[in-house]
Amino acid sequence: MPRSSVKDVAAAAGVSLGTVSNVLNRPDRVSPATRARVEQAMADLGFVRNESARQLRAGTSRTLAYVLLDATNPFFTDVAAGIEERAEAADLSLFMCNSSNSAAREKGYLDHLAEQRVQGILVTPVDPESPTLDEVIQRGIPLVVVDRTRSRPGVCSVSVDDELGGRLAVEHLVDRGHQRVAYVGGPATIGQVRDRWVGAVGAWRETGLPEADLVQMATAALTVEEGRRAGERMLGLPTRRRPTAAFCANDLLALGLLQHLITSGRRVPEDLAIVGYDDIDFAAAAAVPLSSVRQPRQLLGARAAELLLDETANPAHQHERVVFTPELVARTSTLG
Amino acid sequence: MPRSSVKDVAAAAGVSLGTVSNVLNRPDRVSPATRARVEQAMADLGFVRNESARQLRAGTSRTLAYVLLDATNPFFTDVAAGIEERAEAADLSLFMCNSSNSAAREKGYLDHLAEQRVQGILVTPVDPESPTLDEVIQRGIPLVVVDRTRSRPGVCSVSVDDELGGRLAVEHLVDRGHQRVAYVGGPATIGQVRDRWVGAVGAWRETGLPEADLVQMATAALTVEEGRRAGERMLGLPTRRRPTAAFCANDLLALGLLQHLITSGRRVPEDLAIVGYDDIDFAAAAAVPLSSVRQPRQLLGARAAELLLDETANPAHQHERVVFTPELVARTSTLG
DNA sequence: ACGGTCCGTTGAAACCTTTCAATCTAGGAG
DNA sequence: CTCCTAGATTGAAAGGTTTCAACGGACCGT
Structure with missing residues (x-):
């Protein structure tokens, strides 16, 4: 309730208004005695500096x-x-x-x-x-x-460097012998989703593998839930056409995908290898610890x-x- | 750069300062013609209302x-x-x-x-x-x-109701036949940690099981990392004294604990059943989906x-x- | 005892907006 | 043609703080 201002404090402490301001902003310029008096008054009145006014005058914010x-x-x-x-x-x-x-x-x-x-x-x-x-x-x-x-x-x-991250993920998967890889991510309006894809494609091309074997699986968002959905679609593919590895645009997707596979009785990485992105704490904590592209x-x-x-x-x-x-x-x- | 104020806008639009304010706050009170003129001036000058001043005068914040x-x-x-x-x-x-x-x-x-x-x-x-x-x-x-x-x-x-949550978790574990249960959580300075413990103890007492068989495992924080540490300690216990189930004060702990067990080659829930708390999205997404106390x-x-x-x-x-x-x-x- | 420093304190101006009573204008009624 | 009304616009005050030039007094050296 006690909506008190510098003026009130000044009155209570028997000093001028400028002195109260000095106590607040340049305590060294005010004598210890008066400073104590002013501080006491502030405490008594429950004074809280009005940041709006401060900012208005000082022009600077904290x-x-x-x-x-x-x-x-x-x-x-x-x-x-x-x-x-x-x-x-x-x-x-x-x-x-x-x-x-x-x-x-x-x-x-x-x-x-x-x-x-x-x-x-x-x-x-x-x-x-x-x-x-x-x-x-x-x-x-x-x-x-x-x-x-x-x-x-x-x-x-x-x-x-999201492109580089995409490269790293795909190169790793190819190194592990995968020849058919899915890129799980979307919507493409998200920059990260695009850049990581570009990097993935770049790395893929350099391997000389058929371009069609790097398949895009679009998602509606970068969430755990969407990862699960992607898992459903993945398992819905005929075995011949099913990728042996997935690179997910972020870890939330990867975790959702991982979960769906495991609960569907598949094994990771034997049935599907998975790489996530971000290396959030939950990635390492997943029961099948998740490979991921770490960002600082x-x-x-x-x-x-x-x-x-x-x-x-x-x-x-x-x-x-x-x-x-x-x-x-x-x-x-x-x-x- | 153009740090312009209402005054500048007023000058540019050839109206008074009060009118500009009206355009801002009560557009209906100003004629369409002048309003348009003022709005144009605001756009030209890149005017941005100074919230500090507004708040100082109006006394209210958004x-x-x-x-x-x-x-x-x-x-x-x-x-x-x-x-x-x-x-x-x-x-x-x-x-x-x-x-x-x-x-x-x-x-x-x-x-x-x-x-x-x-x-x-x-x-x-x-x-x-x-x-x-x-x-x-x-x-x-x-x-x-x-x-x-x-x-x-x-x-x-x-x-x-955190006490009730604690009860629910313990009752569930006892229902499943567990007779030696660990409560994993800490530090006790955190209210949630205490309340859930109180609920757990209450439920435990009502079962008539020996009080000593509900064991506390203190953690330094409610994090995934601490959950893993708790896992190490848990597996360090002699088999006879080791609980068959753990109730964790939150899901982060539970996920860390789960991970440590799995990577140590144990099985959940056969070797240790786990209940978490909060039911965050990652709980259901864990590769061994986590039982948890859900809060709305x-x-x-x-x-x-x-x-x-x-x-x-x-x-x-x-x-x-x-x-x-x-x-x-x-x-x-x-x-x- | 005097002038000069220096420190502590003061008071008013400025920051930008909103508010409100007062003024102005146009248009309709009589 | 005058008066009135309603609506549009104005101008000044207020809100709480910081800043800064100016002031007063104490203390020092001479």
């Missing part, structure tokens, strides 16, 4: 935001953990916003954050080329694209946060395009 | 926040999805903050949110009795406790959001304490 694609995917929350670590070190708060893969929601959040004049925004966008991002930048808000890149420059980005998730977030902080603090900031290298982690699901 | 315990646990992000659904319907933005089980971080976020004068806060607190929460309430910010309850009233809470996660969040919205909008708001009933979902990990 918060960062990460707009992510899917909060229920552990990959993104791990990235967020990396961001948060750096944010905390810089004494900034991090707000996470979940766009749930919806461009409209994403725009809503970005607008709101822009109005709120946050210090900076990290975003894993639905579409990295979308003008929505340009709007934010034009409004003068530092922005870093995470886990994607942008063809036009003018923005920092931190990503992992925490590092991804941390580096992105560093770039963002540099952009806000350093006038000579240069936009950077950081690309990390993925790594294949081979486990039982392909090694048997 | 955002809700959810401070959660562990963003990497799918349970909480599912709860968040339920909240968000309701928030979006009320045209409010939801910011998620991850306390990572740290009371200090939690306090940091709550303070920040209070300064920001958010419209309301939902929180799954590290400690629901903590005075930190009282501070927020005293500052006049509506707050709802999620997935926990509070002994003192004065606050809405939405939770699931989305509903939990949705109901909490409703209570919060009622508190902000309805002067006659009564604090409510909603307790949902959990449900045991039996799968292969206990049924064989």
Whole structure:
């Protein structure tokens, strides 16, 4: 209830309003005696600084935001953990916003954050080329694209080479002797899904195997549930045409697929080898530990946060395009 | 760059500043012609309303926040999805903050949110009795406790009966013939861990089995990694003393435990039956589908959001304490 | 005792929006 | 032709903080 302001505190402590502000922002400039008095008054009145007013006057905010694609995917929350670590070190708060893969929601959040004049925004966008991002930048808000890149420059980005990841997965499977492989993923509107496919195709071509033997299995989303569905379809194929291995666009799909196979009495990797993508904790924890393309998730977030902080603090900031290298982690699901 | 304000827009459109504000807030009160002119000017200048100033004057904010315990646990992000659904319907933005089980971080976020004068806060607190929460309430910010309850009233809470959940798990295991059961969970500072234990003990006593045969296996955290460690310890026990079933305080532990057993060549449930808690998507997706105590996660969040919205909008708001009933979902990990 | 420093404190201006009473305009009624 | 009304527009005040130039007093050296 006691909606008290600096003015009230000043009155209670018998000092001027400017002094209260000094206690708040430059405690060293105020004598210990008065400082104590003011602090006492603040405690008595239950004073809470009004951040809106502070921000209005000071023009600067103490918060960062990460707009992510899917909060229920552990990959993104791990990235967020990396961001948060750096944010905390810089004494900034991090707000996470979940766009749930919806461009409209994403725009809503970005607008709101822009109005709120946050210090900076990290975003894993639905579409990295979308003008929505340009709007934010034009409004003068530092922005870093995470886990994607942008063809036009003018923005920092931190990503992992998804094409390379796709290559690694397919090369691994071919090394293990597979000659008919499925790529499970979709919808194609998702950039990661496309890039990993491109890498997979590239690697496949170099093997000289018939192009038709790298088969696409489209899914409606990158979820466990969709993975199960893909499993049903997979087992529905006649044995001759059935792939001996699957490369899934992310681990959620892979886990769903894995589950469906096991509960249908098939064996992994004997009946179907599986490679996932992201190497989330649940991949290693699956009862048939999942081979997966590992991305440096925490590092991804941390580096992105560093770039963002540099952009806000350093006038000579240069936009950077950081690309990390993925790594294949081979486990039982392909090694048997 | 064009850090433009209402004043600039007004000048550009040749109207007064109040009119611009009307366009923004009560478009119906302004004639179509001028409205068009103003909107054009806003577009030309790239005007973005300054939310801080708006909030300072209007005293009201358009955002809700959810401070959660562990963003990497799918349970909480599912709860968040339920909240968000309701928030979006009320045209409010939801910011998620991850306390990572740290009371200090939690306090940091709550303070920040209070300064920001958010419209309301939902929180799954590290400690629901903590005075930190009282501070927020005293500052006049509506707050709802999620997935926990509070002994003192004065606050809405939405939770699931964790004691009952503990009972259900143990009763199920006893029904299946187990006479020596482990409770895997910790640290005991976490309320859920304690409550589920209390329920487990209660159910155990009623069976008349020797009290010593319900054994506690303490873990350092509720993570997959800790689950694996618990598995090591479990297999380290002499066969005579080894439990035939384990009830884990959450699914992450259960999945880790499951994995360790399988990779050590044991069979689930023959060698050890396992019940988890939360029924996250990965539980059903585990290669040995996990029996688990299901909580209505989305509903939990949705109901909490409703209570919060009622508190902000309805002067006659009564604090409510909603307790949902959990449900045991039996799968292969206990049924064989 | 005097001038000069330095530290602590002050008060007013500025930040940008919303609100509301007051003013203006056009058009209809008498 | 005048008066009234309803609707559109205006202008100033208010909201809480930070900033900064200015001020006052204490202390030092001479």
